[in-house]
Amino acid sequence: MLGRYRLGFEYWRDSFRASDPGLDRLRIGARAAVTVGLSLTLLFILAPWLGQELATGLPGVVIAMFGVILVNDDTIRAQKITLLLLAIPALGVFVLGTLLASDPLLNGVGFIGVILASVISRRYGARGLALGMVGVLSYIFALFLNVGVADFPWIFAATVLSLACAYAVRFWLFREGKWRFVWARRAMLSRTNMLLRLLEYAASGDGNPAEKWKRARPLIIENLERLNAAALRVEDAWLVYNEHASKLSRVKSNSALDYGPHEVPLPRWIFAVEMVAERVTVNLRRILTMDEDDPEVRREIVAALREARPVIDAARGRDRKPTTPRLEALIKFSQVSRHEPLRRFAVALDDVAKIVFWDAYEVELSLEDARVLDPFSPMSPAPEVSIAPDEASGEGPEAERKREIRANTREAVQAVLAGTLAILAGHLVSPTRWYWAVIASFVIFIRTGSRGHIMIKGAQRVLGTLIGVAVGLGLVMLVEGHMLLELSLIFVAIFVGYYLAQVSYTWMISAVTVQIGVLYALMGRPVRDVLMVRFQETLLGVIIGVVVAVLVLPTRTRPKIHNRMALLLEECAGYFEASAVYMRKKSADIFIKQRSRKLTRSLQQLREAARPMRGRLVLVKAVSVNYELMLLGVLVYQARNLAASAEPSNPDLSDGLRESIAERAERLGRLCRGLARALRFPDERAAAGPENQPRYDADGDEVRLSEPFDLPDEPGERLPPSTVAINALRAAEKIAREFGRALDSDESIRK
Structure with missing residues (x-):
């Protein structure tokens, strides 16, 4: 690590x-x-x-x-x-x-x-x-x-x-106004800079580059996930800002990744930054994990990465764009050496430098002029995409609503039973402060979808209370008798608790416990006894809540994860099917990109559901779940790759290419629906027997294995966007088939 x-x-x-x-x-x-x-x-x-x-x-x-x-x-x-x-x-x-x-x-x-x-x-x-x-x-x-x-x-x-x-x-x-968006954009650029620094570390120095990549890989993956989250924050901040403004405008693109003669709305800039950052990472991994290590290639890569980072700093600070001779030299070097992975890396890194700076500068100018971007209102209305979900197969909003109601009813039964037991047991510890046990048994059921989440949240609450008791007693000893210091400490604890609420539930509870301790000291009450009772009642309430969650109508973590996987696959299916419609109707390019953003949010929800098995505080390490999550992450990446390269509105795109992309997208959509059904109804797979396992194709069509990717004729050439889109569909199909094989070997699905 x-x-x-x-x-x-x-x-x-x-x-x-x-x-x-x-x-x-x-x-x-x-x-x-x-x-x-x-x-x-x-x-x-x-x-x-x-x-x-x-x-x-x-x-x-x-x-x-x-x-x-x-x-x-x-x-x-x-x-x-x-x-x-x-x-x-x-x-x-x-x-x-x-x-x-x-x-x-x-x-x-x-x-x-x-x-x-x-x-x-x-x-x-x-x-x-x-x-x-x-x-x-x-x-x-x-x-x-x-x-x-x-x-x-x-x-x-x-x-x-x-x-x-x-x-x-x-x-x-x-x-929440303009500056929320400004700081969100700068945070996204800082995250991009961190990613480039990690890649520079992985490529620099002596030794085996594959081993260095292996050590840096967890941090690189973490930064990519947080870059996606930062991008969503930028879009959310902009939507809020739009509520305060009335005049609409768009950002003109000055980057190499131009989407045509039209003005480019903000989501395209965000999407382009994300995609080129991911492409830089993917192509560098290919170079560093190759069997043949070329030190000269790595030296050129490190020099180019060091040159790209000041460009991002200039974009964040709105300085003048630095020159990038090393990037241009790297592209020429890759062309002369006919090193295809290096060429792809150099082109992607060059795109980062151009997109990040110029479009970021134009966004700042639009804010200064008090103009507002309209991120989700394209030039023309979106075409109708009539893709009706199959309610009988467990898909669709109505089926999802029924599942939510059943889950809420189960939580109500658990919370009522836990609260009743906490009232009875809490009186045994303290007849006057028993409500702390009830609070502890109640709040661990909030925003927790499985017993794994409940156990982790309960552990965080107990640990936070324990830390708060220790810190609170120490601070009370220091400030007791000084009213101004005590009042100031209460406000500091309030600020710190809410500031850290989104980072760590543990630290939030610690700050709340410190507030209680200082408040009782201010009122002249015995702080030590109060805080010890709080810890005992909290521990009792958490134990009761966890026991109820495990024994009464329990929701296992793995089925919850599999349900989220099915939802993501259904989103992917809808996205691929809609992409086929957009291609045939020659719709505006923005529609595919808008649709792909939903996949990113669904992937984040899946990762959150799997947190009990992949976070820092985990109960059980699940290799199969982590592997399936990795495959779905790659599937979403290829779907976004399709969105970045497909050009439905390009008038030069032939009808044959449109139909080819649309057919592949439709076939991939059927494949994703078949995978979702396999997760929704595992009994069907078990009843079919090993000789009649489903092919994960809802319509029974044969799904071909991935075909060879199309490559440019010359190393210096860029692939046409339509070819990149077809390659993305082929890669997505390969990943989907691999996910199906992973499901076959995952015994937890049939339990």
């Missing part, structure tokens, strides 16, 4: 720049801290004037703080509505909890009812999740404060005022 310390200061600098695309984490942390500070300031002023206690209004402050991270709707308008709607479950459930607090039996039944409603509300997307979580938090505050009916007006006013502060902070003070 390659140590990051060997890559130098610049790699760490770029790593820091790329760690927070769009400055999303920084903005969320600032929103939370400023919301709490502003709300507390207003309540501190109003409480004495109204003759109320500040502590009684704290639930509204906490609800507003959680609203910062819980409200995650797709559009700004939906986020505003959701944030305003938080007042309804917050106040309604608080009243319910207060009225039932005096009767232990009704109190427990009411809490379980709120948990059930919260889980069921997740069926309605991000808004349902936010409203349900706020309801659970409000019930806990009702139990904790033990207030009377006379305090309701003040609590209601404090909650509404705090939510108004959260609204102002989120949508006025820290709104």
Whole structure:
């Protein structure tokens, strides 16, 4: 494994720049801290004037703080509505909890009812999740404060005022505008620079280049995956920015990868950067893993990579584009030596230098002029693509909706049972703070699709609580008695917790535990006893939740992964079939690229589902799952390669070539649907017997094995885009067939 310390200061600098695309984490942390500070300031002023206690209004402050991270709707308008709607479950459930607090039996039944409603509300997307979580938090505050009916007006006013502060902070003070896109784009360029530095390390120095590639490979794969994620962030940031603007414009392309005489929208620039970065990586791997090592070739490669990185730095800083004589010399050297893999590498690296700088500079200019790109509105409406999914085979939105409802019902049963047991067991540890056990048993079921995810999230919560207890006790000893330091530490902990929420659940829980410890110290309570009870209750709640997840209606991790694989294959099938339609109808090139972006998102969801078997904190290492994930990643890469090279709108493309590409795409679409069906219905494969195994072709057509790739006649020539598209389809077909053979040997599918 390659140590990051060997890559130098610049790699760490770029790593820091790329760690927070769009400055999303920084903005969320600032929103939370400023919301709490502003709300507390207003309540501190109003409480004495109204003759109320500040502590009684704290639930509204906490609800507003959680609203910062819980409200995650797709559009700004939906986020505003959701944030305003938080007042309804917050106040309604608080009243319910207060009225039932005096009767232990009704109190427990009411809490379980709120948990059930919260889980069921997740069926309605991000808004349902936010409203349900706020309801659970409000019930806990009702139990904790033990207030009377006379305090309701003040609590209601404090909650509404705090939510108004959260609204102002989120949508006025820290709104998502132009700079989110600017920083997301710069983070994407930093990630590209990190990738080139890793490739430079793999190609430099003495020794066996194949061994160096093997050591650098995990970091290279990680950077490619994060480059894809950064690209999605750029597109998401631009869509949000478009909500704030009305005038549409496009970015003119000055790069070698021109898509024709039309203006080029932003997604094409993003797509081109991703594709050429992946092509540079793939072609360098071919060179370094060849049997014959040529030191002179590697020296030329290292020199060219070192020259390409300043180009990206110039694009990120909007400086003048540096000259690239070494890149031009490398292309000429590859032509003279007739080294085809080196030629492909040199051309791809040259494309990186041209695309990244010139189009990035034009994007900055368009922002300065207050013009807005329209990334998903092409010049002409998209043609109708009538590809009806087969509901009987388990495909389609209706079948997926039914699966989601069944999964939500299962989660509701598990959460209710775990919450009931946590209430009973939590009282045995602490009759006054038993709700911490209920919280722990409840939250580990949020955004976890399998028992593997639940186990990992439970372990992270216990570890985070333990770290928070240790750090909290140490900090309390240092600042106890200094009110200003204690208040400052609470705000720092709030900011750090929300800043790290998207990075590590462990560190977020650590920061929350530190907040609790310092807050109790500020109130003059015994901190050590409180934090120890919190750890014990958390550990108890996690154990109960994990046991329930394993024993009651369990969802195994592997079937969840296989379901995600089937969804991705169905997306691939729809993409290939739509590509055939676009080719025959001579549609605009942008349609294929738009469609391929969905594959990237589906691949990310698949990787997230497989995290219990491939992340840093794993329960079981699954070689077969990792191999299948690798094959599907290559399949998506070839699909994107098709999108980058296919030119449906090219008038010079002959009807014969169009039909050839369309037929191959249709055949590959049928193959992907057959693979998806094999994953959906493994019993069919088992019943067929080894002599009658399905050929993974939904229509029964014979699928030919991969044919030889077309190569240029001369080393210096570029392949026509249509030939590149056909090669991509052949490679995708080969990978799909290999995935089918991997399914045959994967015994976990039939379990």
